Amino acid sequence: MTSAVHQTEHLLFLVLLQLIIMIGAARLMNTVFRRLGQPGVVGEIVAGLMLGPSLFGHFFPGTSTDLFGKTASPPIVILSQIGLILLMFQIGTDFEFGHLKAARNRLATVSVAIASICVPFALGFAIGEASAPTLAPGTDALTYSLFLGVAVAITAVPVLGRILREYGLNQTEIGVVAISAAAINDVVGWVLLAGVSAYATARFSAVQMSLQLGGLAVFIVVLGVVLRPLCDRLLKRLPVRDGEVPPNLMAIVLCLVFAMAIWTFQLGIFAIFGGFAAGLLFHRHLGFVDAWRRQVGQFVLVFFLPIFFTFTGLRTNILGLTGATDMLWLAIVLAAAILGKIVPVYIGGRLAGYSHHESAILGSLMNTRALMELIALNIGFDLGFIPQNVFTMLVIMAVTTTVMTGPLLKLQLPRAGHPVPVGIEA
Incomplete structure (x- = not known):
C-alpha cells in the first residue's frame, strides 16, 4: 500500500x-x-x-x-458546516409566515428584534469597557468591548428553531415572532461582527460596508422576485409523489441551498444564512416540507448536528476559570446577558400587545444563545481580541442561557394556554 x-x-x-x-x-x-x-x-x-x-x-x-487531534480535522470542520447549512434550510421551510400578516405580530417582530439587539449590545459593550483593564490589559479596549457587545447580543437561530419544534411552537404566533426576530437579530449581529472584525484587523472601510449592505439588499430582492416564482414552477414540474421527494428535485434543491450559502458567504454574513433563505422559498409547499423532513431532515439532525456541536466543544474549555475576580466577572456577564435579553424583549412584546405570559415566553426564547454564539467568540478569540478567560466566561454564558430555556418554557407555556408536549421530539 x-x-x-x-x-x-x-x-x-x-x-x-x-x-x-x-x-x-x-x-x-x-x-x-x-x-x-x-x-x-x-x-x-x-x-x-x-x-x-x-x-x-x-x-x-x-x-x-490521538482521537480528535489538537484541533478538529478538516473533514469534521467541513461536515459540521454542511450540516448547519442543511439544518438552517430545514428551519426556513418550517416557517409559518401566515401569522405575520397580523399587524400585532409584525410590530412584535420588529420590537423584539430591536430590543434583543440594542440593549444586550450596549450592556456587553459597557462590561467590556469596565473589564478591559482587568481582564484584557493587553488588548485594544474598543475592539474588545465591541466583540463583547456582539457576543452578548446574539441569539442562536438553529438551536432556537429546534426548541420551537420540540415544544410545538414553530407554527404558533409566538414561535414565528421569536424565530423571525432571532433571524433579524443574527443577520444584524453577523454584519456587526464582520464590521468589528474588519476594524480590529485595520481593514474597515465604509465603502466595503456599503457594498455589503447593498449586496444584502440585492440578495433579498432576488430571493423574492426571481427565485421564489422559479421554485414554485420547479415544484409544479417535479411534484412530490407518494410523500417522497423525487431524486432530481432533491438534487436541484441541494444545489440551490449550497449556491445560496456561497452567496451569503460572499456577502460576509456567513453561509448558514443562505441555507435559511433557501428554506424560505419552499415553506409554503407543505407536501414538499413534510417529505423533505422525513427523507432528509432526520438524517441531518442525527448525523450532521452532533458533528457541529462536537467541533465547537473541542475548542472549548470551561474549566479554565480560576480566582475570585474571574468568578465575579462571570456573574456580571451572566446577569447582564440574561436580564439584558429577557427584560427588553418582554417589554417589546407587551408594547406589541402580547399578554404578560406570552411576552415572558418571547423573552425566554430570545435568551437562547447556545453554540452559534461560539462561532462569533471563536472569531474574536482567533483574532486575539478575546482573552482565554473571557472566552470561557462567554461560553458558560452561552450554555447557561440555553439550558435555562427548557425549564422556563415548561413553567410559562401552561400559563399562556399552550400545553407542554408529553414526549419531547427526538
Missing part, C-alpha cells in the same frame, strides 16, 4: 471513529436530557462539550489528542 493511500485510509479510520463517538454520545445525551425534561438538543450540546477539553480532554489528554 502506497504512503498516500495509507494516509487516506488512516484519515478515514479516524474520521469514522470520531463519527461513531460523536453520534453515539449525542444520541445518548439527547435521550438523557429529554428524560430530565430538557430539550434533546441541550443534551447534544452538553455531549459536544464533554468530548472536548472540558471533560474527556481534561482527564484523558493523550487519548483525546
Whole structure:
C-alpha cells in the first residue's frame, strides 16, 4: 500500500471513529436530557462539550489528542458546516409566515428584534469597557468591548428553531415572532461582527460596508422576485409523489441551498444564512416540507448536528476559570446577558400587545444563545481580541442561557394556554 493511500485510509479510520463517538454520545445525551425534561438538543450540546477539553480532554489528554487531534480535522470542520447549512434550510421551510400578516405580530417582530439587539449590545459593550483593564490589559479596549457587545447580543437561530419544534411552537404566533426576530437579530449581529472584525484587523472601510449592505439588499430582492416564482414552477414540474421527494428535485434543491450559502458567504454574513433563505422559498409547499423532513431532515439532525456541536466543544474549555475576580466577572456577564435579553424583549412584546405570559415566553426564547454564539467568540478569540478567560466566561454564558430555556418554557407555556408536549421530539 502506497504512503498516500495509507494516509487516506488512516484519515478515514479516524474520521469514522470520531463519527461513531460523536453520534453515539449525542444520541445518548439527547435521550438523557429529554428524560430530565430538557430539550434533546441541550443534551447534544452538553455531549459536544464533554468530548472536548472540558471533560474527556481534561482527564484523558493523550487519548483525546490521538482521537480528535489538537484541533478538529478538516473533514469534521467541513461536515459540521454542511450540516448547519442543511439544518438552517430545514428551519426556513418550517416557517409559518401566515401569522405575520397580523399587524400585532409584525410590530412584535420588529420590537423584539430591536430590543434583543440594542440593549444586550450596549450592556456587553459597557462590561467590556469596565473589564478591559482587568481582564484584557493587553488588548485594544474598543475592539474588545465591541466583540463583547456582539457576543452578548446574539441569539442562536438553529438551536432556537429546534426548541420551537420540540415544544410545538414553530407554527404558533409566538414561535414565528421569536424565530423571525432571532433571524433579524443574527443577520444584524453577523454584519456587526464582520464590521468589528474588519476594524480590529485595520481593514474597515465604509465603502466595503456599503457594498455589503447593498449586496444584502440585492440578495433579498432576488430571493423574492426571481427565485421564489422559479421554485414554485420547479415544484409544479417535479411534484412530490407518494410523500417522497423525487431524486432530481432533491438534487436541484441541494444545489440551490449550497449556491445560496456561497452567496451569503460572499456577502460576509456567513453561509448558514443562505441555507435559511433557501428554506424560505419552499415553506409554503407543505407536501414538499413534510417529505423533505422525513427523507432528509432526520438524517441531518442525527448525523450532521452532533458533528457541529462536537467541533465547537473541542475548542472549548470551561474549566479554565480560576480566582475570585474571574468568578465575579462571570456573574456580571451572566446577569447582564440574561436580564439584558429577557427584560427588553418582554417589554417589546407587551408594547406589541402580547399578554404578560406570552411576552415572558418571547423573552425566554430570545435568551437562547447556545453554540452559534461560539462561532462569533471563536472569531474574536482567533483574532486575539478575546482573552482565554473571557472566552470561557462567554461560553458558560452561552450554555447557561440555553439550558435555562427548557425549564422556563415548561413553567410559562401552561400559563399562556399552550400545553407542554408529553414526549419531547427526538
